[in-house]
Amino acid sequence: MSAKVIDGKAIAQNIRLSIKEQIEKIREDGKRAPCLAVILVGNDPASEVYVGHKKKACASIGIESRSLELPGDISQDELSKHVKALNDDPAIDGILLQLPLPKHLIPEIAIDLIDPDKDVDGLTAMNQGLLVWKRPGLVSCTPAGVMELIRSTGVKVEGARAVVMGRSVLVGAPIATMLCNAGATVNCLNSKTVNGPELTRQADILVVATGVHRLVRGDHIKPGAVVIDVGMHRHDGKLSGDVVYDEAKDVAGHITPVPGGVGPMTIAMLMRNCLTAYSKNNL
Numbered sequence: 001m002s003a004k005v006i007d008g009k010a011i012a013q014n015i016r017l018s019i020k021e022q023i024e025k026i027r028e029d030g031k032r033a034p035c036l037a038v039i040l041v042g043n044d045p046a047s048e049v050y051v052g053h054k055k056k057a058c059a060s061i062g063i064e065s066r067s068l069e070l071p072g073d074i075s076q077d078e079l080s081k082h083v084k085a086l087n088d089d090p091a092i093d094g095i096l097l098q099l100p101l102p103k104h105l106i107p108e109i110a111i112d113l114i115d116p117d118k119d120v121d122g123l124t125a126m127n128q129g130l131l132v133w134k135r136p137g138l139v140s141c142t143p144a145g146v147m148e149l150i151r152s153t154g155v156k157v158e159g160a161r162a163v164v165m166g167r168s169v170l171v172g173a174p175i176a177t178m179l180c181n182a183g184a185t186v187n188c189l190n191s192k193t194v195n196g197p198e199l200t201r202q203a204d205i206l207v208v209a210t211g212v213h214r215l216v217r218g219d220h221i222k223p224g225a226v227v228i229d230v231g232m233h234r235h236d237g238k239l240s241g242d243v244v245y246d247e248a249k250d251v252a253g254h255i256t257p258v259p260g261g262v263g264p265m266t267i268a269m270l271m272r273n274c275l276t277a278y279s280k281n282n283l
């Protein structure tokens with residue numbers, strides 16, 4: 001039995017279409033479009049590609065975007081000044097600080113300066129804390145996208161046994177929180193976990209966000225499970241994930257492809273956060 005493919009690209013496209021329609025209504029009412037500011041520090045080629053994707057996505061649905069390209073050797077104080085200026089700019093609704101930053105900069109200092117109401121990455125301690133409290137806030141994009149993909153399968157999350165592999169602040173930790181908030185019984189695995197496959201084989205919902213290429217094999221998966229692969233590895237120009245897809249698809253009940261799964265959802269959730277941030281101050 002081959003797993004049902006969770007088509008993140010199509011789901012993301014539907015979400016983007018609905019946001020586009022909402023923005024068209026806003027414009028018909030004579031209001032300005034939402035505006036996203038993207039701060040790119042240095043010239044990391046991958047970051048330039050991702051920023052390009054985000055700006056293209058904004059343009060395709062009517063969100064304005066501004067790029068702020070800063071020198072790779074900028075000081076922490078200088079960077080802070082730019083973040084504060086965007087906080088104070090009423091024409092800017094969302095602020096995204098493209099990661100990773102150059103090694104000499106401390107990301108959390110810069111991220112935590114972002115006004116939580118403009119933190120469309122959902123990475124500030126305030127928004128991460130609101131998530132734990134189950135209070136409204138801007139939620140981080142990849143985790144929110146993972147939850148949409150899980151919900152699209154129709155599999156009941158409440159009471160399900162979930163395993164999250166990876167505990168990064170960007171991905172693993174917020175996903176585990178969201179699954180807990182949705183009533184799942186969550187096991188968080190990390191590189192120190194002993195007998196990981198024994199635990200993953202019990203998971204009805206398996207989210208893999210380890211950054212380790214092809215770590216999860218077919219025999220690590222419970223037959224019929226929902227498998228969400230957050231990994232993104234580029235080898236010889238081909239993208240693949242943390243899960244060995246060809247083995248996993250013969251065991252899982254639902255599975256996300258790489259590319260075409262979580263990635264497009266990250267962008268769609270960013271667009272949704274921009275509209276949410278705009279609406280809070282303009283509608």
Ligand SMILES: Nc1nc(=O)c2c([nH]1)NC[C@@H]1CN(c3ccc(C(=O)N[C@@H](CCC(=O)O)C(=O)O)cc3)C=[N+]21
Nearest residue numbers: 050097098099100121141259260261262263264266267
């Ligand atoms: N402040 C910040 N927020 C981020 O959300 C953030 C970041 N920094 N730094 C880099 C990572 C990476 N990221 C991706 C977004 C979309 C795809 C995506 O759309 N991937 C496509 C493939 C795209 C391609 O072909 O390259 C897919 O998986 O189908 C991938 C990766 C967001 N990031």
